[in-house]
Amino acid sequence: MSDTIEQIGSGSVIQHVRLNDRVYLMKLKKEDLAAVLQRLEVLTVEKHYSKLFCKVPGSLAAPFLAMGFIPEGEIPHFYDNGDDALFLSRFDDPARLANKPEVELRRFRQLLSETLHPKEFSQKTAAFAVIQLEQSHARQIADLYARVFLSYPFPIYDPAYIVKMMEDDVQYFGAFSGDQLAALSSADIDFETKSAEMTDFATHDTHTGHNLSCLLLHTMEQAMQQQGIRTLYTIARLASVPMNKTFLRSGYHYSGTFINNTHISGHIESMNLYYKHL
Structure with missing residues (x-):
């Protein structure tokens, strides 16, 4: 199943495909904010995707948080002006958030507690x-x-x-x-x-x-x-x-x-x- 890439305004990019059951805002330009938010809601209504996943500058996060998005990750000092990149998600199907892979999460927390050293190439x-x-x-x-x-x-x-x-x-x-x-x-x-x-x-x-x-x-x-x-x-x-x-x-x-x-x-x-x- 092929994905759909949408270019919005001056350079914002949205990707979506039924396989992921998700919309991914890959790039957001400040001047496109209103159009992007509108398009996300339209896709939610038309396609019934269960997750919206957005990479946005921290300075533009407030409207997303007001719409029910939650932070899932960040990259500090990602943009030229020193702004962070925030990864924000909204789960329109609560089961998608509730059904967490607890076994994998516990195994990963154990991995984080270990001391890992760079490997020498054989x-x-x-x-x-x-x-x-x-x-x-x-x-x-x-x-x-x-x-x-x-x-x-x-x-x-x-x-x-x-x-x-x-x-x-x-x-x-x-x-x-x-x-x-x-x-x-x-x-x-x-x-x-x-x-x-x-x-x-x-x-x-x-x-x-x-x-x-x-x-x-x-x-x-x-x-x-x-x-x-x-x-x-x-x-x-x-x-x-x-x-x-x-x-x-x-x-x-x-x-x-x-x-x-x-x-x-x-x-x-x-x-x-x-x-x-x-």
């Missing part, structure tokens, strides 16, 4: 060649995502979508074993805010256990720093202990959990927010 891991991927790799990228994820909040199984993302400032990185794409990830860059979402990590099942996510993350961080990016963040699956460990070991700060937020690998999962300032 000689075997160092043997993988990591490069920035090009449009000619789109089919390989889509095929690996289709192999790893039963479902995903964006149509990453479509090579045409991958090419479009590359044209829209998403940079993909891959770890190769010979000619085989063993693992990949992406950096979704917003040059306006000098930020990048480190996302879409996937490892071929024949190459797990080699810390390739750590290797890719390290490579992407270097590439982002060279391009003047100052804030990195990710929205990681609460259920994926290895992925959470990857970001905690790499010096990222945990700053919130998004309850029942994203349809991935066959069902809706809760997600953790991490950030790092370069």
Whole structure:
């Protein structure tokens, strides 16, 4: 099921799709505030989505809070003017908020209490060649995502979508074993805010256990720093202990959990927010 991306006003962006049963306000411009709030309510009435999920500057949060949104996470000093990015949610179906994954949450709290150190890359891991991927790799990228994820909040199984993302400032990185794409990830860059979402990590099942996510993350961080990016963040699956460990070991700060937020690998999962300032 394809997602819908809506451009509003001078640059605000809304994404929604029935698979997630959710509206995601990905970018909000101050001058578009009234139009965006109106559009969110229209979508709620027309599509009956059970969750509204919004990334907004802290200075624009008050109207959302007045409409019943609650804070689920934040990234301090995200915008050029020093404003924080707040992740605000409204659960129009109370069951979506009430049915929390308590077992996963307890396991994650235990993980946060542990001391995790950066991992040294083994000689075997160092043997993988990591490069920035090009449009000619789109089919390989889509095929690996289709192999790893039963479902995903964006149509990453479509090579045409991958090419479009590359044209829209998403940079993909891959770890190769010979000619085989063993693992990949992406950096979704917003040059306006000098930020990048480190996302879409996937490892071929024949190459797990080699810390390739750590290797890719390290490579992407270097590439982002060279391009003047100052804030990195990710929205990681609460259920994926290895992925959470990857970001905690790499010096990222945990700053919130998004309850029942994203349809991935066959069902809706809760997600953790991490950030790092370069």
